Amino acid sequence: MACPVHAIKWVKRPRELKVRPLTEGYPKPVSVEEKENVYLAGVPSKKLFGGASYLILGGGKGKDKNMLIDTPDCDEALVQFLKERGGLEYIVFTHKDHIACHREWKQAFPDVQRVMHADDFPGEDTLEFEIKLQGSGDSSSGSSSSSSSSSSAPLVCSLPGWEEELQLIHGPGHTPGSIYIIYKDTYLFTGDSLHFSRVEGHLVGFRLQCWESWSRQQSSWRQLLLRPFPFLHVLPGHGEPHRFASIKEAHASLKACSKWAQKLPDGFTPMRRFRLWAMTRTTSKRRWLRWVVDNTVLPHGSKLAIPLYSQEEEGKEGGRKAFLDVSSSGAVVVMVGVVSLLVGVGVGLVAAGAAGGGGVRGRRGGGRR
Numbered sequence: 001m002a003c004p005v006h007a008i009k010w011v012k013r014p015r016e017l018k019v020r021p022l023t024e025g026y027p028k029p030v031s032v033e034e035k036e037n038v039y040l041a042g043v044p045s046k047k048l049f050g051g052a053s054y055l056i057l058g059g060g061k062g063k064d065k066n067m068l069i070d071t072p073d074c075d076e077a078l079v080q081f082l083k084e085r086g087g088l089e090y091i092v093f094t095h096k097d098h099i100a101c102h103r104e105w106k107q108a109f110p111d112v113q114r115v116m117h118a119d120d121f122p123g124e125d126t127l128e129f130e131i132k133l134q135g136s137g138d139s140s141s142g143s144s145s146s147s148s149s150s151s152s153a154p155l156v157c158s159l160p161g162w163e164e165e166l167q168l169i170h171g172p173g174h175t176p177g178s179i180y181i182i183y184k185d186t187y188l189f190t191g192d193s194l195h196f197s198r199v200e201g202h203l204v205g206f207r208l209q210c211w212e213s214w215s216r217q218q219s220s221w222r223q224l225l226l227r228p229f230p231f232l233h234v235l236p237g238h239g240e241p242h243r244f245a246s247i248k249e250a251h252a253s254l255k256a257c258s259k260w261a262q263k264l265p266d267g268f269t270p271m272r273r274f275r276l277w278a279m280t281r282t283t284s285k286r287r288w289l290r291w292v293v294d295n296t297v298l299p300h301g302s303k304l305a306i307p308l309y310s311q312e313e314e315g316k317e318g319g320r321k322a323f324l325d326v327s328s329s330g331a332v333v334v335m336v337g338v339v340s341l342l343v344g345v346g347v348g349l350v351a352a353g354a355a356g357g358g359g360v361r362g363r364r365g366g367g368r369r
């Protein structure tokens, strides 16, 4: 499910890795250049479909508070590491897809305050979150700023004790309550709303995994450019992180992203359809079945964003183009053809049956005579 296009896969763990735990070496600094207090928190969790999580260590007013942005698995070593450094003040969730481990972390740190945007609360198990951000990313150009973190929180806010260095910005599109987090005007934590693409050479978003609205996603990127918010590092949950040489370059990349996004059709991918598509892609090796689900299960706009990473498909000359050129109408034509064939066969069988039945009746009738 983490990668329906087969860009990553499970492999047997090499023997040399078995001598030490996977969690060794975490938390890892995200940047050698800045030497700042921002870390990759732990091994990307399976529960988050491999999503990365981050740790800010020694922040806040007294430089002695810690914060998680999304969570790794609640690993004992990491819990101990944090307990030795003053515990955990906040867990900020970038959006609802990444909350799988929130209960374990709350148990480990009962005083921690869990933060998420109110538009993203999926169910009763998350209603107990301590801070629900409120405010829309659609209504203004992002001119207001406040330290409020409760009911009247506007588009841009911070958290008590972190006003000097942290900004939370509502950025819907991937989900209605997605947020961006900017730390020290340098680090932009994006959840699943923005990441770097080496193929495109600039920042991009996930059109295929856009659960809410592609146009709203683009609008939230424009909000980032309107103020504009400064950042050098883009640190996503899923997708590739990137460090830009300057803030100007980062903004140019975001502008390129907005332009690129306009080439993709508006809309969204219903989660249920994505799950069906992803499960088929990950569990079946039958190419015809993959082709059928690629062309029938996903909406047209989403389908155009399917990346091709499998060697099998990349090996085909022009495979990507040919694959992407298969339009909905093409699929419909094929489906109509298949249905027509089935109907034709059915009619033939019925006719044959009728003819056969007539013969029997005739014989019977003849018998009666």
Ligand SMILES: [Fe+2]
Pocket (backbone or CB within 6 Å): 095, 097, 098, 174, 192
């Ligand atoms: Fe997500």
